[in-house]
Amino acid sequence: MTTYVLEAKNISKSYHGFQALENVSISLEKGKVYGLIGQNGAGKTTFMRIIAGLSFPTSGELYLFHQSGQKALQAGRKQMGSMIENPSILGNMNAQDNLHVHKILKGIKEENVEQRVLEIVGLGHTGKKKAKDFSLGMRQRLGIAITLLGNPEILMLDEPVNGLDPSGIAEMRQLIKKLAANYHMTILLSSHHLAELHQTADEFIIVNEGKILKTLSHDTLDQQIDKHILIHCNEPEKLQEVLREYLHTENFIVQPDQSVKLYDFIDKKEELSRTLIEHDIIVTTFATQEETLENYYLQLIGGVS
Numbered sequence: 001m002t003t004y005v006l007e008a009k010n011i012s013k014s015y016h017g018f019q020a021l022e023n024v025s026i027s028l029e030k031g032k033v034y035g036l037i038g039q040n041g042a043g044k045t046t047f048m049r050i051i052a053g054l055s056f057p058t059s060g061e062l063y064l065f066h067q068s069g070q071k072a073l074q075a076g077r078k079q080m081g082s083m084i085e086n087p088s089i090l091g092n093m094n095a096q097d098n099l100h101v102h103k104i105l106k107g108i109k110e111e112n113v114e115q116r117v118l119e120i121v122g123l124g125h126t127g128k129k130k131a132k133d134f135s136l137g138m139r140q141r142l143g144i145a146i147t148l149l150g151n152p153e154i155l156m157l158d159e160p161v162n163g164l165d166p167s168g169i170a171e172m173r174q175l176i177k178k179l180a181a182n183y184h185m186t187i188l189l190s191s192h193h194l195a196e197l198h199q200t201a202d203e204f205i206i207v208n209e210g211k212i213l214k215t216l217s218h219d220t221l222d223q224q225i226d227k228h229i230l231i232h233c234n235e236p237e238k239l240q241e242v243l244r245e246y247l248h249t250e251n252f253i254v255q256p257d258q259s260v261k262l263y264d265f266i267d268k269k270e271e272l273s274r275t276l277i278e279h280d281i282i283v284t285t286f287a288t289q290e291e292t293l294e295n296y297y298l299q300l301i302g303g304v305s
């Protein structure tokens, strides 16, 4: 049986007549990473704020660990960590002391929890270094360490890689995957960095103008995005002729630079390559490529034809 740790049913939110969310329904399974995708103003932060209890829905129901109602949600939120706005970090303190402050604020008793969560996020050796001297990536990871203090089962991260450099992004990806795989946390994260999200999330939730356009798994996405072989060669016209007459396919498009995107023979590259060689076609590029999550998303919201 599927274990849902969070279920949102027909959540709507309006601000003075402006509909920021409209009948948003999702169910999150334990241990999975969910990527929330949407343009600026799509409603991602609004949705996360409602789940975290920082804002109230105009209508709809929220279940945490199968329980609804104010008391149950309050209890459920103790099992949830969220980093929605900038993490509240005191620059003049080191990582340990920052965590100690949050530990007291949250009424957490666990001894040495500060060091334990610092090790998890890879900041175990920062010692006396003050938070104001941390890189942005380190600050984000300290923010996540704060959310981990109460051993949450659900983690919500709004734009955790925003502003990070490539190595900071890669570290964040590894951390998120580790939290899901080793600690069975359910993670809901939003990002504008769709190539990155594609590598991190198991499931995608695509939101547009306050509504869910589509939810799909990583595997389904991979089946739906077109794979093709990109071919550059010395004789483009002859290549097209060979594809049609000897390989019996019309399933390709010729690009303005005369290269060809071939949507067949993905699993028969040897046969393709042999046939081209037999016809003296000199291939300079022969690469399997796939459309990106970004293109898929843009097509879905009608951004590109």
Ligand SMILES: Nc1ncnc2c1ncn2[C@@H]1O[C@H](COP(=O)(O)OP(=O)(O)OP(=O)(O)O)[C@@H](O)[C@H]1O
Pocket (backbone or CB within 6 Å): 015, 018, 020, 038, 039, 040, 041, 042, 043, 044, 045, 046, 047
């Ligand atoms: N407190 C508020 N009062 C009025 N309108 C609001 C309020 N909070 C959000 N909105 C509006 O609701 C819509 C959704 O905003 P939200 O911040 O949830 O979008 P988002 O998907 O998180 O965007 P971004 O990617 O820019 O963070 C926007 O049009 C925003 O202007």
